[in-house]
Amino acid sequence: MTTVAVIGCTHAGTFATQSILQEHPDWQVHVFERNGTLSFLSCGIALWVGDHVSDPKRMFYSSPQALAEAGATMHMRTDVLSVDATGKTLVARDLETGEEKEYSFDKLVVTTGSKPVIPPIEGIDSDHVLLCKNWDHALAIKERAKGAKSAVVVGSGYIGAELAEQFSLVGVKTTLVDAMDRVLANNFDEPITAEVEKAFADHDVELALGQKVTRFVDTGDGVTVVTEKGEYTADFAVLAVGFLPATELLKGQVDMLPNGAIVVDEYMRASLPDVYAAGDSATVFYNPTGKHDYIPLATNAVRQGLLVGRNIETPTRAYMGTQATSAVQLYDLSLAASGLTLGGAERRGLDLRLTELVDDYRPDFMLTTTPVTSLLTWDPDTREVKGGQFMAKADISGAANVVSMAIQSHFTVDDLANVDFLFQPNFDKPVYYVGAVAMKAAAEA
Incomplete structure (x- = not known):
């Protein structure tokens, strides 16, 4: 019997597990996930802050129970400590009991996702500086926003812009800080971002653009965000400056981009036989340039995850690439x-x-x-x-x-x-x- 180890289970891991079991119901699929939940739609965090979510439980479209019923062996709240991709073994720790155990596999699927970029800035570890990525982050942001009068959002990409919008709509005085000189500068050109900036100004969001954060100062009951050009004090701050692949486990074992994204071919295969990667841990083929790129989007993760099952035994369905729509x-x-x-x-x-x-x-x-x-x-x-x-x-x-x-x-x-x-x-x-x-x-x- 073929044994598959799937490390990480948000979007790519969830769909990879489902697709593998659909194609190979007799295979043994072990899923390792350090959190207690899976398939969390983090794109709903800002909407939840603004009370636009019917039920936060519906921000999960699958569950450990659902994958177990499909035939997977689930190792939730289990942290993979090391992987020997050539020797086809891994060591994992049960975070509830502390027990460490070695597992063998025939094929490895790396869907470890991404991690928030946390720059080495003084004071960034303050309890008043929050991240925005997973369910625990969502709970913390929702709770802080309830009683807060002010907030600073650092980063004006999609996540930061949406948080700033929703904070302003629920009465939280908001400052949006970014080192770039436009909001959504990586997503849209100036004719559009100018209108977005006007909308923020119309809703009393202070824009601190072209300002790199130099340090965070914990004030006891809040935080002061210090930039090259000013200081902005609020009840809390949210850091939303991007993501990096969480691929340290495979470093030096497979080909990666300089940022750590695992390079995969059109069949989701890494450079080492029997190793596959998908989602935020992997590269995408970006059709507008015809080159490998790193574009962490749920849409890319879902489509790549589905292809893992189609290709894990025999190359069958090639990845068509992405436009990052x-x-x-x-x-x-x-x-x-x-x-x-x-x-x-x-x-x-x-x-x-x-x-x-x-x-x-x-x-x-x-x-x-x-x-x-x-x-x-x-x-x-x-x-x-x-x-x-x-x-x-x-x-x-x-x-x-x-x-x-x-x-x-x-x-x-x-x-x-x-x-x-x-x-x-x-x-x-x-x-x-x-x-x-x-x-x-x-x-x-």
Whole structure:
């Protein structure tokens, strides 16, 4: 009988375990997870803070019991201490009893996920500085927000921006700090982030941008966040400055990116035979650049996890790559994106063009309509679509999915401009805004 060890069980681990057992119900699958829960949807933390969650228990879509019923042997609250990937053994400690035990395996699945970036900043270990990643962090943030009058959020990516929004909506005076000069600078270009910053200002969120944090000072009943340009005191602070792969167990045993992400091929195989990786612990193939990259998203983790089961015995289903398609709602603004922004292209040394179009999303004869900002990035040499960004006070999230498929299919701006998009006044104009921005780009090319 084939024995599989799965280390880590959030999204990639949960779906890898399910897919392995579906494909090979007679295999023995051991799942090692240091927490007492699995499958936690951390994207719901900010929504829970703002009382938009019906039941926090529903932020888990699976459970140890469900995987056990599917046939897995679950080792919850168990910390894997070491792995010998070549010798095919691991040592794990039961965190309840302290007992250590060695386990053997035939195949190893590394779905250890990611860990919050915690910079070596003085005072960062204060009890008033919280993290935002797992269920325990969610409980702490929810509890602090209940009685707090003020908060500082460090990091204005998706997580930080959503927390700042929800804090401001429940009456917590909020300061949003980031070393970059724009909010969501890694996700959207300036025509969109400028509107987001205005929305924060309209809701009394103080923006401290272009300011690197130099230290945290515990005041006893709160914390002062000291930056290169100012000081911001609040009841508590939340650190949300990004994630790194939690792959120390495999260091030196398989190929990794400099940040520790395990390099996998299109079948989720690491460089060592019988070792697989998926999710935040692994690389993705980023279609806009055609290169391996590190993009920790639940969507990537789920799709990679599912592929582990399909490929763990025989390479069967290749990974199609990712465009890092994502969306966020901030106040009344819907934001969605796929692929490269112009800023992201410049950081990678790529020469792309950006086309912007602002137009109402449906005909003016309708009683209501609202503008959509559409940004399309494309390669001036090949004319291929490389990215799209959209913003409106309407649900425009589907546009990012359209652009995602265009990138994955290597559409040119000319191709995208000629797609058969629907027209119906409730939903769009005779020329759908995705097609319209592509037409504008094609005319500029």
